[in-house]
Amino acid sequence: MSATREAPVERPVRADERLAAVGIWRRLLVKPELGSLIGAVVILAFFSAQSDVFRGLSGIANWLDVASTLGIMAVAVALLMIGGHFDLSAGVLTGTTALTVGIVATELDQNIWVAIGAALVLALAIGFANGWLVTRTGLPSFIITLGTFLMLQGLNLGLTKLFTGTVVVRGIAEAPGYHSAELLLASTINVFGQPFRVAIVWWLLATAVASWVLLRTRFGNWVFATGGDEVASRNVGVPARRTTITLFMTTAAAAWLVGSITAVRLTSVQANTGTGQELIYIVAAVIGGCLLTGGFGSAIGAALGALVFGMTQQGIVYLDWDADWFYFFLGAMLLLAVLTNRLVRRYAEAARR
Amino acid sequence: MSATREAPVERPVRADERLAAVGIWRRLLVKPELGSLIGAVVILAFFSAQSDVFRGLSGIANWLDVASTLGIMAVAVALLMIGGHFDLSAGVLTGTTALTVGIVATELDQNIWVAIGAALVLALAIGFANGWLVTRTGLPSFIITLGTFLMLQGLNLGLTKLFTGTVVVRGIAEAPGYHSAELLLASTINVFGQPFRVAIVWWLLATAVASWVLLRTRFGNWVFATGGDEVASRNVGVPARRTTITLFMTTAAAAWLVGSITAVRLTSVQANTGTGQELIYIVAAVIGGCLLTGGFGSAIGAALGALVFGMTQQGIVYLDWDADWFYFFLGAMLLLAVLTNRLVRRYAEAARR
Amino acid sequence: STDDSGSGDGGGGDSGGSAAADGDLSFAVVTHGSAGDAFWDVVQKGAEAAGEDLGVSVDYQSDGDPQRQSQLVQAAVNQDVDGIVVSMANPDALQDSVEAAVAAGIPVITINSGAEQSAQFGAIGHVGQDEAIAGQGAGQRLAQDGATNVLCVVHEAGNIGLEQRCDGASQGLGSEVRLLQVDINDLQAAQSTITSQLQSDPTIDAVLTLNSGVASVAAAAASDAGSEAEIATFDLNGDVISAIQDGSISFAVDQQQYEQGYLPIVMLKLYAQNLNTVGGGQPVLTGPGIVDSTNVDEIADLASAGTR
Amino acid sequence: MSTAVGRSDDAPLLELRGIGKDFGSVIALDDISTTVRAGQVTCVLGDNGAGKSTLIKVLSGVHRPTRGELLLDGRPVEFDAPREALDAGIATVFQDLAMIPLMAIWRNFFLGSEPTTGWGPFRRFDSATAKDVTRRELAAMGIDIRDPDQPVGTLSGGERQSVAIARAVHFGARVLILDEPTSALGVKQAGVVLRYIAQARDRGLGVVFITHNPHHAHPVGDRFLLLNRGRSMGDFAKGELSREELTTMMAGGDELTELAEELERPTGR
Amino acid sequence: MSTAVGRSDDAPLLELRGIGKDFGSVIALDDISTTVRAGQVTCVLGDNGAGKSTLIKVLSGVHRPTRGELLLDGRPVEFDAPREALDAGIATVFQDLAMIPLMAIWRNFFLGSEPTTGWGPFRRFDSATAKDVTRRELAAMGIDIRDPDQPVGTLSGGERQSVAIARAVHFGARVLILDEPTSALGVKQAGVVLRYIAQARDRGLGVVFITHNPHHAHPVGDRFLLLNRGRSMGDFAKGELSREELTTMMAGGDELTELAEELERPTGR
Numbered sequence A, B: 001m002s003a004t005r006e007a008p009v010e011r012p013v014r015a016d017e018r019l020a021a022v023g024i025w026r027r028l029l030v031k032p033e034l035g036s037l038i039g040a041v042v043i044l045a046f047f048s049a050q051s052d053v054f055r056g057l058s059g060i061a062n063w064l065d066v067a068s069t070l071g072i073m074a075v076a077v078a079l080l081m082i083g084g085h086f087d088l089s090a091g092v093l094t095g096t097t098a099l100t101v102g103i104v105a106t107e108l109d110q111n112i113w114v115a116i117g118a119a120l121v122l123a124l125a126i127g128f129a130n131g132w133l134v135t136r137t138g139l140p141s142f143i144i145t146l147g148t149f150l151m152l153q154g155l156n157l158g159l160t161k162l163f164t165g166t167v168v169v170r171g172i173a174e175a176p177g178y179h180s181a182e183l184l185l186a187s188t189i190n191v192f193g194q195p196f197r198v199a200i201v202w203w204l205l206a207t208a209v210a211s212w213v214l215l216r217t218r219f220g221n222w223v224f225a226t227g228g229d230e231v232a233s234r235n236v237g238v239p240a241r242r243t244t245i246t247l248f249m250t251t252a253a254a255a256w257l258v259g260s261i262t263a264v265r266l267t268s269v270q271a272n273t274g275t276g277q278e279l280i281y282i283v284a285a286v287i288g289g290c291l292l293t294g295g296f297g298s299a300i301g302a303a304l305g306a307l308v309f310g311m312t313q314q315g316i317v318y319l320d321w322d323a324d325w326f327y328f329f330l331g332a333m334l335l336l337a338v339l340t341n342r343l344v345r346r347y348a349e350a351a352r353r
Numbered sequence C: 001s002t003d004d005s006g007s008g009d010g011g012g013g014d015s016g017g018s019a020a021a022d023g024d025l026s027f028a029v030v031t032h033g034s035a036g037d038a039f040w041d042v043v044q045k046g047a048e049a050a051g052e053d054l055g056v057s058v059d060y061q062s063d064g065d066p067q068r069q070s071q072l073v074q075a076a077v078n079q080d081v082d083g084i085v086v087s088m089a090n091p092d093a094l095q096d097s098v099e100a101a102v103a104a105g106i107p108v109i110t111i112n113s114g115a116e117q118s119a120q121f122g123a124i125g126h127v128g129q130d131e132a133i134a135g136q137g138a139g140q141r142l143a144q145d146g147a148t149n150v151l152c153v154v155h156e157a158g159n160i161g162l163e164q165r166c167d168g169a170s171q172g173l174g175s176e177v178r179l180l181q182v183d184i185n186d187l188q189a190a191q192s193t194i195t196s197q198l199q200s201d202p203t204i205d206a207v208l209t210l211n212s213g214v215a216s217v218a219a220a221a222a223s224d225a226g227s228e229a230e231i232a233t234f235d236l237n238g239d240v241i242s243a244i245q246d247g248s249i250s251f252a253v254d255q256q257q258y259e260q261g262y263l264p265i266v267m268l269k270l271y272a273q274n275l276n277t278v279g280g281g282q283p284v285l286t287g288p289g290i291v292d293s294t295n296v297d298e299i300a301d302l303a304s305a306g307t308r
Numbered sequence D, E: 001m002s003t004a005v006g007r008s009d010d011a012p013l014l015e016l017r018g019i020g021k022d023f024g025s026v027i028a029l030d031d032i033s034t035t036v037r038a039g040q041v042t043c044v045l046g047d048n049g050a051g052k053s054t055l056i057k058v059l060s061g062v063h064r065p066t067r068g069e070l071l072l073d074g075r076p077v078e079f080d081a082p083r084e085a086l087d088a089g090i091a092t093v094f095q096d097l098a099m100i101p102l103m104a105i106w107r108n109f110f111l112g113s114e115p116t117t118g119w120g121p122f123r124r125f126d127s128a129t130a131k132d133v134t135r136r137e138l139a140a141m142g143i144d145i146r147d148p149d150q151p152v153g154t155l156s157g158g159e160r161q162s163v164a165i166a167r168a169v170h171f172g173a174r175v176l177i178l179d180e181p182t183s184a185l186g187v188k189q190a191g192v193v194l195r196y197i198a199q200a201r202d203r204g205l206g207v208v209f210i211t212h213n214p215h216h217a218h219p220v221g222d223r224f225l226l227l228n229r230g231r232s233m234g235d236f237a238k239g240e241l242s243r244e245e246l247t248t249m250m251a252g253g254d255e256l257t258e259l260a261e262e263l264e265r266p267t268g269r
């Protein structure tokens, strides 16, 4: 149709008189990622100014380490949140996968790669179940995944005790294939003589892939649409159910990656690993500019949110503040980060609403 | 204007041919409260069938006790959720108020009523701060109240240790005025010879008042509107900011009530009281039919959600199921409750969407 | 094991015990441990093992929130069990429900903490090792080893038991220990946090952890940070045992909490059948024992099986 | 600019002086001036995206103008919130209707201006009155609702628009602003709305009326403000424009009649 | 019911037989039958709340009918999702437009039918093409957007409607359904849309067109389905109705001309 129509482009392409000139700075600051970058820079500057260990190589390696596993999850959770859903079972699922790796490798005497594979299958199945229940019943994902969260928490403890008799699975380092797994998941890489955890690379990779998918693929378009208005997107032919289920499975896959890293790195796993972390993932995503109501956000933002959280958590320790007040400072720092971010964006957007 | 116009009511009031006859049952089942009532009945039937202690008077008094303080908070949190916001600091705020009551009464040697009054002022101030920050910055309440949640957690610990040197405030029973406070907040009432906690009365009262406000007052109308579409409601003149701040203060007031009950009843308060409860309040509200996105829900539903949670939590204990699997059963029961509720409503609504 | 046929103890009164002897005895254990906590897991195991050995049924429940714990005790009272074992980290909060149990004619034994209030509330005995005393033992040992700047790693903010351990350590050491908060559910982050603390204050010469899981990552953190600090911990597990064997952890405080689970069941059974009490009103102490390189090999297998 | 015609009083109810509004880099309005007088209908005309709704939102307190001045009864005012405009007697039908989909019709109708009964702590929303008035006002517009408790989200587009209009007419005290009120309405209902506008005008209200339909604009309009790409193309009194001129200006040529002929003839075959 | 006029082929593209739709107790549609033929425009007319949009949603797979049968090319079909209708070549402009406010114009335009480039794991959304096509299609409708990256939520009502129409026209393969597409459009843009409809018809598409404007319906319509309160009042071929009859039926009397005179005369004074 478009071919047969004579296109009456009345005005030649020229500067539109309805657009005011706006500086590059302001234009950049309006982007959600850059907003959270400001927050990260403020926190970085704050702690660096006060602690030379924090800004030293070993300090950097330390807080990047904290940010890395948190970041992998935050990016996946951000995708899910952009798609309009929550996954409260994400935290405990990292424990489930880590325990699975441990139990299959030690109690069932399998090669660690078999164990990691089994954990992946399990994680994907749980992610699928979450997504399927959410799309089938139309119940809020918050309540469905709260159910799976509690069930997994019980399973983690019950099965661990069933298999090991204690609340911890240990001896993963003795499993065959451990060394290759350690190389891939838990080794360190020397940069300027300082060992950095390989998890940081996985985090960067996850962020890059998630960003690419979100901004450059059809699937990414569907994620934004499903989160923005599910009914409308279904009406124009977006496979909203499939998108939602895929997102839950993605989150589960991220939990599997983090769980495997944990299991291989610590070589023993406690039954309550990961419980309560789900909120922190959501927080990182929100610091990074994701809307809780869905339809808006970015993977890079979530990665930066994880960085803010990691830096704050470690920075307070570096400053040697009273540990009793730890949570007080943590809360204050987070508010500081998001408020600066907000102020800067307000300024950049001027009167825009 | 309406007076001067001749109203051309063309059709006399008669049964509309565009309405099919629908049974009273179906009509009732569509209401959100009644949906959660179904969930509650299913859970009640399930546990009653298997445990005679559960269905006995002493059992009922026990699970009503659990549901009561949870229910007071759930109702307030439901109001806030209908108004479109979250309060993650609600749980820890019950701790803050309980600790304040304790510290003012014991360390500062005040009459317990003075302590309770001081706690109320503090709670309202914190609620106001939450609401003010949310409405001023336009940041999601999730992130703002997460900040206050962490800060309060730190404050609770830091101040308790500062005042008492340990993490627990004790000796509240020795404060002057304790007996009147106990009578009002922590006594029991005999019904058929079984003592029931007075908190149950407070819970019923809170539910009744919240229902009345929600359905029968202007403010209630504003709550639904602000949560449904803040921009639209502001455009027709609803004082959305004031409504939001009031809701946060209401939640804080509920936390104060629960905190005071806790302090007076236990006579000693641990610094970590309430931490982690915020999620359970939200869960109870969601089981009760509140939408996480705001604009829909009911106070009675939230009260019933708290009941479902309380019954499940104690019911599992009465069935003597393995404690290791407690969370597994808890999750399964919650899913059972919400899924039956959903199924029943689906049936009642037939093809409605 | 639901309480079928009510086992005949319904009549109340102090002497109801002997009447119950012919029915199946059922006891409830209600502690303040959180689910999956390594310390309380051993207590649970002790209680359940006793139940099996003695042919009585044991129902274990726990919740870290004092109010919830008292509601659980109340539930046990409602179920008309033949005896209740309760840990009293927060005695004031439990007073009501413990006294209600006593009033209902149910014998109560307190464990772990709360030794002072035990008899006052009407319990028939106390088995335990006050957390503060255990902490003192650790502090004294660290002082012996020459530590002066000790880091005490709290893995659950505001938990009274953990605070008591650190306080006790301060007393034993003779100087204030420094506290550090970490999250037990994220041990990787805990490791990084301990690393940060050791990096930022190189004068720390000992780290005392309060959980066996945290102990392992503390040892790893010390080597990450290149610190020479001595690592000590509360509680045992297989990892801690091997670490003590290879020297990366110097000692572990062992409260022998298995006994805190096992003994009360024995005492309740004896009371039910024979109206025996133990200790004559004095608490029965289970520890503290110190496990270090000198005695670690003997208990290595036991700890791995989760009974030490 | 021509002076007012007919029923005008002394000072205009509302006066705009050089109003402009930017959204970030987007200049939505620039240098708009006009007046709204009691007993007159000011029509705002213009292409899609010309800035009509933005202008409305400035008048009703939703947006604060970036530039320029707003005068109420000759005194400069700044509306910080729609509430303030409402309190000044300015009621608006927004193009997006400003309704809460999940709320019942009668609750939406009285939203922000709820009638109450009882006193003290027992003052409550007078729901009986509210339902009654809602049903009556809608029936007067030719909309026969099944049940005032139906959520607005399940109403048809036209029914929803009718609720918004009935609400504004019910509460409009001095100025009534209508942003494309008839767009989703049937011929009959649109007629009723035009009659409402005339009635409001006759009762001495100032009316601002936006429409794309010259057949609607011409009969009721007293002044015509023409916008194009955010800028004013003039502010005319009725006498200065014939319906044909108006149509031409709105459509850029008398296209519709031409078009009708073109469409009847199958072009392709 | 009269038989088809003009350009009809053998079997109708779409046929409705006794379609009905209930929402809980609400009977929104009852016993509706009509046909949509290739190369013909079927107009659906009726008052507000008559059930037109509900009918559209049944045709486009949004709602499943409670009663009755839908035939595509003579074979009974059941659309479980709008996707299936789209895959059968049925493109729809919904009355609520079905747009995602927070998403950019070009993303909305291609939503659900994204063009891709590259292959294997590197297959990606061809954003350059998408932006280009979007700008071009909108320009053809007389809408000059500033920036295809602007979120749809910040567009004016008419601009948004134009995007929805341009999208449906671009993707409509066999049937094009338009639910009050011109309601928020200026005279010029409305003319363009009517021309689009005629062009689609001439290319052999079946068109279903809903409007309240008899001046829009009459020139392009081949069949007219009249709805009232959820029931069919008849299904007429063009030859059977004059424009005047049509107007009368839509408005319940030739009210508009009467009205115009009434409005000009100040009634109150």
Ligand SMILES: Nc1ncnc2c1ncn2[C@@H]1O[C@H](COP(=O)(O)OP(=O)(O)OP(=O)(O)O)[C@@H](O)[C@H]1O
Pocket (backbone or CB within 6 Å): B353, D154, D155, D156, D157, D158, D159, D184, E023, E026, E027, E028, E046, E047, E048, E049, E050, E051, E052, E053, E054, E055, E095
């Ligand atoms: N989901 C629903 N639940 C209940 N009633 C509904 C629902 N959807 C539509 N209705 C009712 O069905 C009737 C028909 O609605 P529909 O939207 O089809 O009307 P319409 O002919 O498109 O009207 P308009 O010209 O105003 O757009 C309306 O009275 C409406 O209130």
Ligand SMILES: Nc1ncnc2c1ncn2[C@@H]1O[C@H](COP(=O)(O)OP(=O)(O)OP(=O)(O)O)[C@@H](O)[C@H]1O
Pocket (backbone or CB within 6 Å): A353, D023, D026, D027, D028, D046, D047, D048, D049, D050, D051, D052, D053, D054, D055, D095, E154, E155, E156, E157, E158, E159, E184
């Ligand atoms: N919040 C906003 N951010 C950016 N641009 C905006 C915003 N609101 C409006 N605009 C732009 O301002 C211009 C004017 O919009 P407005 O809604 O006032 O047009 P309108 O004249 O009402 O058009 P219509 O007849 O289609 O309703 C449009 O091009 C729109 O894209």
Ligand SMILES: [Mg+2]
Pocket (backbone or CB within 6 Å): D052, D053, D054, D095, D179, E156, E157, E158
């Ligand atoms: Mg507009």
Ligand SMILES: [Mg+2]
Pocket (backbone or CB within 6 Å): D156, D157, D158, E052, E053, E054, E095, E179
């Ligand atoms: Mg419609």
